[in-house]
C-alpha cells in the first residue's frame with residue numbers, strides 16, 4: 001500500500017493545549033505527511049521548537065526574520081508547497097488575526113500567503129470562545145471556507161467546565177483526512 005507524501009503546515013499558537021500538537025505532529029508523520037511546524041512566539045512559552053523539530057523531522061519556523069539563508073522568505077516558500085494549513089490549537093488571538101488578514105508573525109503571514117485549504121481547531125477558555133468578537137471571527141472564517149474543528153465541552157485547564165477544549169486528535173485528523181486525502185492508499 002502506497003502512502004502519499006504531502007507537505008502539511010501545522011500552526012501552533014499560544015494555548016495551554018499546545019502540547020497536544022506534539023501528538024498531532026506524530027500522527028501526521030505516521031500517515032506519511034511532510035510536516036512543517038510554524039509556532040507563534042507565544043506558543044514557544046508552552047512547548048519548545050526543538051520538540052516539534054524532533055517530532056516533525058523538519059526545521060520549525062517561529063520568527064518571521066529568522067531564516068534568511070534562502071532568497072525566498074520561508075513563509076512564502078512554505079505557503080507555495082503545502083497542500084493544507086492546520087492550525088491546532090488556534091487561540092482567540094490567531095483566529096482574530098486570520099479573520100482580519102493580520103500578518104505580524106510567521107504563522108499569520110504564511111496563512112495570508114496560503115491559497116489552499118485551512119483547518120482551524122480553536123482552544124480557549126469558555127468566555128473567550130463565547131465572546132461575540134470570537135464568534136464573529138469564527139463566522140468570518142466559516143464563510144471563507146475554513147474548516148473549523150469545533151472545540152469540545154469539558155474541564156478546561158483554567159479550572160472551569162465549559163466549551164473551549166481543543167477537539168480530540170481523532171476529530172482533527174478526520175478533518176485533515178477529509179480535506180487532503182492524507183493516508184488514503186493510492187489507486188492501483
Ligand SMILES: Cc1cc2nc3c(=O)[nH]c(=O)nc-3n(C[C@H](O)[C@H](O)[C@H](O)COP(=O)(O)O)c2cc1C
Nearest residue numbers: 013014015016017040042043091092093094123124
Ligand atoms: C497559561 C496560559 C494559557 C493560555 N491558554 C490560552 C488558550 O488556550 N487559548 C487562547 O486563546 N489563549 C490562551 N492564552 C492567552 C494567549 O497566550 C494570548 O492571547 C497570546 O497573545 C496568544 O498569542 P498567539 O495567538 O500569537 O499565540 C493563555 C495564556 C496563558 C498565560
